Amino acid sequence: MSVELVFRQGNLGPAKSIFGAEREIIDLHGKIISMEDDNLTSSNFLSFMNSGLEYFKDEPSVYSICGYCPPVDLTPNLNSDIWFYPWNISWGYATWKHKYDLLNPLINNYEQLKENGILKK
Secondary structure, eight states, X not given: OOOOOOOOSSOOOHXXXXXXXXXXXXXXXXXXXEEOXXXXXOTTHHHHHXXXXXXXXXOTTOOXXXXXXXXXXXXXXXXXXXXXXXXXXXXXXXXXXXXXXXXXXXXXXXXXXXXXXXXXX
């Protein structure tokens, strides 16, 4: 594994900086692991994300692997090592270029999801 540092001549602002960097990485490598800059992760975070990218790479219904999930009732899935959550959490996620390209640029359809009951569900 290696780390490549990229420096900019000036401040691009959050939107251009984040999405520009993600776009560069995903176009070059075909996948990305992205996370907020102030997160503290477990020692196996990258292993978890890379394993998820490999395991689900051909699964059409999986759009990302997340390293965090809000508190949820896992009672129905106690016999499983994984569960599906219908939302991406930007605190730490991994995805593939073909899925990223379907979702970006992001369209905020919060009001539509709220009105048709999907958020409540």
